[in-house]
Amino acid sequence: MSLYTATSVILVFIAMLASYRLFLGPSIYDRLVSLNVVGVIITIILILISVETDLGLYLDIALSFVMLDFVGTMAMVKYLEGGEFV
Amino acid sequence: MISLFLISLGCVMMFTAALGVFRFTDIYMRLHASGKAGTGGMIAILTGVLLRIGLNQISGKIFLIMVFILFTGPITAHAIGRAAHVHSGATDNVPFHDVGVETEEDGGEEHVD
Numbered sequence: 001m002s003l004y005t006a007t008s009v010i011l012v013f014i015a016m017l018a019s020y021r022l023f024l025g026p027s028i029y030d031r032l033v034s035l036n037v038v039g040v041i042i043t044i045i046l047i048l049i050s051v052e053t054d055l056g057l058y059l060d061i062a063l064s065f066v067m068l069d070f071v072g073t074m075a076m077v078k079y080l081e082g083g084e085f086v
Numbered sequence: 087m088i089s090l091f092l093i094s095l096g097c098v099m100m101f102t103a104a105l106g107v108f109r110f111t112d113i114y115m116r117l118h119a120s121g122k123a124g125t126g127g128m129i130a131i132l133t134g135v136l137l138r139i140g141l142n143q144i145s146g147k148i149f150l151i152m153v154f155i156l157f158t159g160p161i162t163a164h165a166i167g168r169a170a171h172v173h174s175g176a177t178d179n180v181p182f183h184d185v186g187v188e189t190e191e192d193g194g195e196e197h198v199d
Binding site: 059 | 090093097100101103104105107108113116117120124125128131132135138139143144147148150151154155158159161162163165166168169170172173
């Protein structure tokens with residue numbers, strides 16, 4: 001087991017710990033905070049898979065995932081705040 | 087050796103962020119834990135990976151992703167905190183340290199917080 005695989009396994013358990021608030025948080029904002037942390041961990045795992053298998057395809061997937069995560073979080077926050085979309 | 091230390095430090099910081107989100111009692115405390123420790127752990131892990139693989143085509147894209155998360159992490163944390171604060175009853179035009187509004191129907195002053 002190489003270093004990247006071990007780091008990926010550790011990060012999966014950390015994501016399971018952080019997604020406790022995602023499933024049964026008291027409010028919707030707790031779920032958003034937990035989703036932010038889980039999204040960053042998923043991005044790191046995709047980068048580690050790409051370095052381990054030496055495939056550049058996963059880096060494009062990781063970059064698209066980061067951009068869609070940011071846009072989705074901002075849209076949900078604007079909807080919850082009650083403002084109008086620009 | 088330095089890259090191994092950086093990856094271990096990043097795992098510990100990411101565990102701290104997850105533990106803060108899991109264990110803290112308020113939305114602002116959870117935001118404090120995830121906003122700084124999550125971004126710092128990501129920076130540490132990806133810097134360790136960059137030191138390990140050297141300079142090639144993959145490391146440029148990894149650096150691009152790192153800079154993107156470094157820019158958009160605080161923006162996301164600020165937006166979530168502002169939305170939670172607005173949802174708790176404060177209005178948009180009043181500064182955040184002074185959330186008492188004055189209603190015109192009864193002329194009185196009521197504090198909404």
